[in-house]
Amino acid sequence: MRQKRAKAYKKLMHLYHLSFGFREPYQVLVDSGMCSTSTSLKLDMIKQFSSVLQGTVKPMVTQCCIVELYKLGRGEQAAVDLAKSFERRKCNHREAILGDDCIASVVGDSNKHRYIIATQSQPLRSRLRNVPGTPIVHLNRTVMVLEPPSDATLESKRIAEEKALLPPTLDAKQPQKTEEPKKKRKGPKAPNPLSVKKKKVRETQGPPEQGQKRKHMEEDEGQTVADNSTKPKRKRRKKQHATQTDGDD
Numbered sequence: 001m002r003q004k005r006a007k008a009y010k011k012l013m014h015l016y017h018l019s020f021g022f023r024e025p026y027q028v029l030v031d032s033g034m035c036s037t038s039t040s041l042k043l044d045m046i047k048q049f050s051s052v053l054q055g056t057v058k059p060m061v062t063q064c065c066i067v068e069l070y071k072l073g074r075g076e077q078a079a080v081d082l083a084k085s086f087e088r089r090k091c092n093h094r095e096a097i098l099g100d101d102c103i104a105s106v107v108g109d110s111n112k113h114r115y116i117i118a119t120q121s122q123p124l125r126s127r128l129r130n131v132p133g134t135p136i137v138h139l140n141r142t143v144m145v146l147e148p149p150s151d152a153t154l155e156s157k158r159i160a161e162e163k164a165l166l167p168p169t170l171d172a173k174q175p176q177k178t179e180e181p182k183k184k185r186k187g188p189k190a191p192n193p194l195s196v197k198k199k200k201v202r203e204t205q206g207p208p209e210q211g212q213k214r215k216h217m218e219e220d221e222g223q224t225v226a227d228n229s230t231k232p233k234r235k236r237r238k239k240q241h242a243t244q245t246d247g248d249d
Contacts (some may be wrong), residue, residue: 009146010054012135019157020133022114025056028137029106030086032068032099033120035061035079037139045082048144052137053116059086060115064093064102100124107131132156 016022028049038045049057061083069080091102100121107115111134118137119125128134129150136147149157 006051006054009052012146012149013054015149015157016133016135019160020111020114022116022135025058026053027113027115028053028057028059028118029089029103029115030059030061030065030083031103031117031119031121031124032065032072032079032083034118034139035065035069035083036072036076037120039076039078039082041139041142043139043142043144049118049137052144052146053135057116059118060089061086062089062091062099062102062106064091064096065099067096068099100127104128107134 013022026049030045034045038048046057046059049059066080066083069076069083072079089106091106093102093105096102100119100123103117103119103124104127106113107117107128109131111131114133116135116137117124117128120138125136125138125147128136130152132150132152133156134150134153138145138147
């Protein structure tokens with residue numbers, strides 16, 4: 001392979017790696033036409049895949065494609081043996097259908113399993129170009145070619161890049177409201193609560209304290225003394241009467 005073509009293929013696989021999550025070993029889904037053409041040209045298919053895709057590969061085939069090779073006749077026995085050496089991909093078709101329809105159903109609308117399709121069918125290649133993120137490989141005479149990305153692939157890549165550049169608040173359906181920071185209130189600061197003397201709370205219920213009881217007793221004693229001082233003094237008449245009787249004698 002020429003250096004310029006190898007560099008272009010490496011750049012293309014890097015695009016699929018970043019935008020669509022392709023990883024090694026690459027899963028290459030091979031159809032019956034590719035197996036038949038490669039055996040007739042006596043090509044080492046796995047070596048060609050590794051050279052074009054710039055990495056290790058894991059070739060796969062569906063049961064419908066193997067049945068299609070059986071129907072082609074005895075001349076395709078080498079292609080049948082080659083297809084049987086690949087890993088079998090379950091297509092969940094009870095009755096065998098056409099290979100193109102089988103591969104199209106396995107890929108689906110989004111190619112979520114990240115298959116690389118190796119096919120010689122022109123109608124199938126046209127159908128798969130509408131599926132974003134689907135690399136297509138085919139043989140041009142004796143040269144294996146990796147097709148450039150389709151318009152659907154480039155459009156999907158552009159949309160993904162635009163979403164990545166958007167801020168998270170604009171990307172969401174209902175942007176979250178940002179709370180405004182509270183303004184600091186200017187003015188004299190309150191005193192330190194540790195330096196303020198605590199107020200004594202007078203208990204309304206329960207027995208009075210010892211100091212309060214003593215104070216009440218002193219107030220009661222002072223009131224009794226004041227009452228006694230206000231009473232008029234009695235004259236001692238008996239003693240004066242006794243002194244008069246002594247003088248008469």
